[in-house]
Amino acid sequence: CEPSRARGKGEEEKFVMVIPPPNVTGSLHLGHALTAAVEDTLTRWHRMKGHASLYVPGTDHAGIATQSVVEKMLMKESNQNRHDLGRTKFVEKVWEWKKEYGNRITTQLRSLGSSVDWSRERFTMDDTCSRAVVEAFNRFHEGGLLYRANRLGNWSCALKSAISDIEVDYIDLEGRTFLEVKTHKGNPADPKGRYEFGTLTSFAYPIEDSDEVLVVATTRLETMLGDTGVAIHPDDPRYKHLHGKHVIHPFNGRKIPIVC
Structure with missing residues (x-):
């Protein structure tokens, strides 16, 4: 034209x-x-x-x-x-x-x-x-349509870059599964160098100034090193007495608030 x-x-x-x-x-x-x-x-x-x-x-x-x-x-x-x-x-x-x-x-x-x-x-x-x-x-x-904030994102260990959700392949695991992580040198504990996924692990947070513990279950145990709070349901009668209290990180002794 x-x-x-x-x-x-x-x-x-x-x-x-x-x-x-x-x-x-x-x-x-x-x-x-x-x-x-x-x-x-x-x-x-x-x-x-x-x-x-x-x-x-x-x-x-x-x-x-x-x-x-x-x-x-x-x-x-x-x-x-x-x-x-x-x-x-x-x-x-x-x-x-x-x-x-x-x-x-x-x-x-x-x-x-x-x-x-x-x-x-x-x-x-x-x-x-x-x-x-x-x-x-x-x-x-x-126009106020863009902003900068802290959010959870997807990080590629191979690309050393954040990637969008559309570039992430999601896998549903029904239980304990061993998978190869191509960007890592391999798991020496496994004959094929694979890593274990899909396993629910429980660990206990000691309640501050108490003999009680608060048990948390997760499939990503390594993330507990960065925990900044432990959430409980505000209406759960099992935890009513813990409102406003703190737990102690079992590895570094850091005090973490219990949030509702």
């Missing part, structure tokens, strides 16, 4: 379709093909009606997925990771990888016959897209 042609049209005679950018590390599957077919049909229909129509192609840098692929390549080729290179050099490597391997999706789109405007192709690490992201974040912050 030529800009001059679009300027001569009213708002009701303009149509813009932006491809939801597929991850550059992957390839198109049947779902992508269906989506592209629907989008292309709509775009062509608007063109047939004489509307100024624009169908914009592009790919997404895929964040950690691309980072992981490039880091594996670096480790294989030069025994380096992103920290060894530094941010600027690593971003350059990402761009090199994208130029060499990132055209698979656009080749597939061309094969599908999608009537996109290739002169406007975008990659989400482009300067234009990066500036738009910064601008959007600034506007969100100024």
